[in-house]
Amino acid sequence: MANQKPNKSGKKNNSQPEPKKELKESKDIKSTKDVKETKEVKEKTSESKATVVASAPKSTNPLKGFFARKYGENENILTIFKTPKIWGALIGEVFGTMLLVMVLLTLGTNPLYITFAVLGLYVAIFGISGANLNPLVTAGLMASRRMSAIRGVLYMLAQLLGGWLGLIVINAFRLASEASTPLPIMNEVTGETFWAVALVELLGAIVIAFAFARALKLAKKNALAFGFVVASSMTLAIIFGMVITQNFFGIQYGFMFNPVAALMYQILPTSADNFGELAQMAGLAATAYVIFPIIGGIVGFYLSDLTSRLAGTGYSCACDDECGCTEVCNK
Numbered sequence: 001m002a003n004q005k006p007n008k009s010g011k012k013n014n015s016q017p018e019p020k021k022e023l024k025e026s027k028d029i030k031s032t033k034d035v036k037e038t039k040e041v042k043e044k045t046s047e048s049k050a051t052v053v054a055s056a057p058k059s060t061n062p063l064k065g066f067f068a069r070k071y072g073e074n075e076n077i078l079t080i081f082k083t084p085k086i087w088g089a090l091i092g093e094v095f096g097t098m099l100l101v102m103v104l105l106t107l108g109t110n111p112l113y114i115t116f117a118v119l120g121l122y123v124a125i126f127g128i129s130g131a132n133l134n135p136l137v138t139a140g141l142m143a144s145r146r147m148s149a150i151r152g153v154l155y156m157l158a159q160l161l162g163g164w165l166g167l168i169v170i171n172a173f174r175l176a177s178e179a180s181t182p183l184p185i186m187n188e189v190t191g192e193t194f195w196a197v198a199l200v201e202l203l204g205a206i207v208i209a210f211a212f213a214r215a216l217k218l219a220k221k222n223a224l225a226f227g228f229v230v231a232s233s234m235t236l237a238i239i240f241g242m243v244i245t246q247n248f249f250g251i252q253y254g255f256m257f258n259p260v261a262a263l264m265y266q267i268l269p270t271s272a273d274n275f276g277e278l279a280q281m282a283g284l285a286a287t288a289y290v291i292f293p294i295i296g297g298i299v300g301f302y303l304s305d306l307t308s309r310l311a312g313t314g315y316s317c318a319c320d321d322e323c324g325c326t327e328v329c330n331k
Helices: 019-055 085-107 111-129 135-143 149-176 194-219 223-248 259-264 275-311 326-330
Strands: none
Touching: 085 111, 085 149, 085 259, 111 223, 135 149, 135 194, 135 259, 135 275, 149 259, 194 223, 194 275, 259 275
């Protein structure tokens, strides 16, 4: 037993631990635990944030952001001329207003003619400039912050130029003809008829501006529907004006609902006994046919925005998931 020989097999004892390998495995386990703990912390944080957001009370004020800007924030006097788009829009306003004034100077305010003529004009011009063709519409777009001030001013100048060109074209045809038919003129606004004319212009402008603002929601999807709504509103305003002015006040040609077209109808007097009387007559005419329609345009756009915000999704139900009234429809 004392002379027992040592083991000469050369094999190492496998039962001995390997310190380096155990250390590496412990580090891997620790890192895996850290990753899991980090993920759990992140998930808990996201859940808590979602809970806070969900529990936060939603704003119930429908008028929040009523006067928020709805046009591009980069559009100003320094950037608007950097692209040719504004020139195309201005040309569209000039040409469209010129044709509109020519229609009004030749066909007058016949509702049937106006409906089809305006329908074609607005459908054709909308894709170019938005088819304002009327300062009261442009004023409403500016006041409701759908259009920048610089674009609005340029549009009004383009409309004035287009109306003037339309007057020149019609007057040239008139002078070249043998009949020499006189151009139509609006009735002179006096102190007795001022409020009647001004209020009719105001209410007609509100109708047109309200319908225009509502029709803008249809314009991108269906330009024909947009033109039909605008043309119908103008026809409605004309019929309303005819009934009020002719039947109640006995006034012929006492409304226009377009300041540019009214100016081309020679609303401003050219003669009077003295300068003071001339200035008074010009002031009454400009107030009734220019100022009041522009105020009506602003009121019409504000009225459209107000009713839209208060109504929300509106009173419409197709009995589908997006309607939000499935339970009501199933009853």
